[in-house]
Amino acid sequence: MKKGILLLAILFVFSCKNETKSNGKLNVVTSTTMITDLVKNIGGDYINVEGLMGSGVDPHLYKASEGDVTKLVNADVIFYNGLHLEGKLVEIFEKMDSDKETIALADEINKKQLIVSEYFASNYDPHVWFDINFFKQFVEKVTIVLSEKDPINAEKYRENEKRYLADLNKLDEDVQGVVDVLPKEKRILVTAHDAFNYFGKAYDFEVVGLQGLSTATEAGVQDVQKLAAFIIDKKIKAIFIESSVPKRTIEALQAAVKSKGHDVVIGGTLYSDALGNAGTAEGTYVGMYRYNIKTIVSALQ
Incomplete structure (x- = not known):
């Protein structure tokens, strides 16, 4: 499906009422596999998570399919990397911003800490998840958003955040030990x-x-x-x-x-x-x- 047609389809469906969540859980859509894994670690069984991209998929070149329209339309919140990593999806996310809560997680990072790049429209290298400390900022933002959207399960999200941040701290220590x-x-x-x-x-x-x-x-x-x-x-x-x-x-x-x-x-x-x-x-x-x-x-x- 061509980008223009897809945008029209999304805007049309947004004008209609979203499908009701059959299990009462938040519907969360994610872009890359790294973000999908993060959100599943924080949300656990308390949310529905659908990732747009799968294993081996190049986010730089990814184009939204017809099947993605339903996922995006029925999402309560959408998490993506940002910094133009998802180049082909940026315009779609921007069009959706007034109707959906779309979160570019890389916006949490102080731009003074980013690596400047002339290859991207954002002027920054978007591969920020390879700094574990930046990824921990993603974790904190996801926890805040899920807790605000679903306050009944906020304590569960915070417990999962604490556990996962401990896992990431241990990962950082172990990686440094191997590098040494x-x-x-x-x-x-x-x-x-x-x-x-x-x-x-x-x-x-x-x-x-x-x-x-x-x-x-x-x-x-x-x-x-x-x-x-x-x-x-x-x-x-x-x-x-x-x-x-x-x-x-x-x-x-x-x-x-x-x-x-x-x-x-x-x-x-x-x-x-x-x-x-x-x-x-x-x-x-x-x-x-x-x-x-x-x-x-x-x-x-």
Whole structure:
């Protein structure tokens, strides 16, 4: 469905009465898998949660489908990342703002703490969930909103918040412990696109992405050759594929390094813009982060 038609459909349905919630719970719609997992941790069984995006879905390129219209229309609240991560959905969320409570969670972060980026209309790198402290701000905002919308269960939401924040604090400690075994000179992370800059800033990694910050951009031959020379110069042992980005760009980079008489291995697949499959450890934010750091450090040692 073309964007213009979809917008008209959404605006038309908004003029009609929303369907009644069959179980009396809040209907919550989320954009990315990271936010979906967060909201489920806070809301638990007290809310209905529907995520627009699934495992392996690239939010930079995601286009709302006809099936998404019903989810959006019947939502009591919508949580999304913001900072133009969901590029194709931004106009839809903005159109809905006067009729629905739409929350861009990245608005909670002090802009002075964000990484400036010329690749996005927001002028900031939107991959903020890779800073665990920023993700904890998401948790706090979600808890406040759910508590205000559903005061009867507010205490349950606050209990879940306390538990989940403890999990995130433990995650941060464990990640730092794994990173500490890797010498500073080996902390260079080369991936398909620059999704990991906040991770790099938090844990002292130099991060280089072949495609820049958005997967909507394409890497050219000169980009590949320049990065290949960088890998050789820095004696980097491994480069990484991302689950939501086609692997051909990293394979081309590996081939370019080999053509110059050097070798670099593909150290594994990292989860960047989406979590792993539902029902797996990597299908949760905490599990994804633990998997990523283990994969990175093991390959670069």
